Amino acid sequence: MLSAATTTLPAQVGNVFKGENAEDTIYFVELDTFSISARPLKNYNYSKYEMIVAKVYPYADTAVNLYTELKKVTAGMSKKKEEKQYEKELEEKLRTQFEEKLKNLSRSQGEVLIDIIERNTGQSMYAILKDVKNGGTAFWWQNLGKVYGYDLKDGYHAENNPSLEAIIQAYEERHKKKTSAQ
DSSP: OOOTTTOOOOOOTTOEEEOSSTTOEEEOOOOOOOOOOOOOSSSHHHHHHHHHHHHHHHHHHHHHHHHHHHHHHHHTOSOHHHHHHHHHHHHHHHHHHHHHHHHTOOHHHHHHHHHHHHHHHSSOHHHHHHHHSOHHHHHHHHHHHHHTTOOTTSOOOGGGOHHHHHHHHHHHHHHHHHHHHO
């Protein structure tokens, strides 16, 4: 019997080592060297985020514009009842226009949509919901978000997802160039 400590055999292609029994045959194969390196920045997730941003950015932009318009209009109203009536009419109009499209978003798309809205308003989604609807609705959505691992109170922080921030900035640059060319 051969001892591994005393006998070392080089690994070579095609050489056969036969042990004491003629039935024992072990093949040694010399492998080529290889190196392991980090994946490039443009990987599958980056491309996936690019598609998601392209799909949800128009919705987020519309939402931000409507939110700022709502704040301007309701700031000029003197009675709380008028504000609530206007908000209710706007909500019904938006529900008929966008509900089916937004229901079909995936979870990732919904998270990116929230991130873009938070980024462009400078507020957390919880604060926006509390402002537009009420504290109870914001609390309900916050708890539902936590079930899925998303905290609506956190708000958007670019340093938490730098690749998403880069994609959003690139999308905004392309979008600005297209609108200025028209």
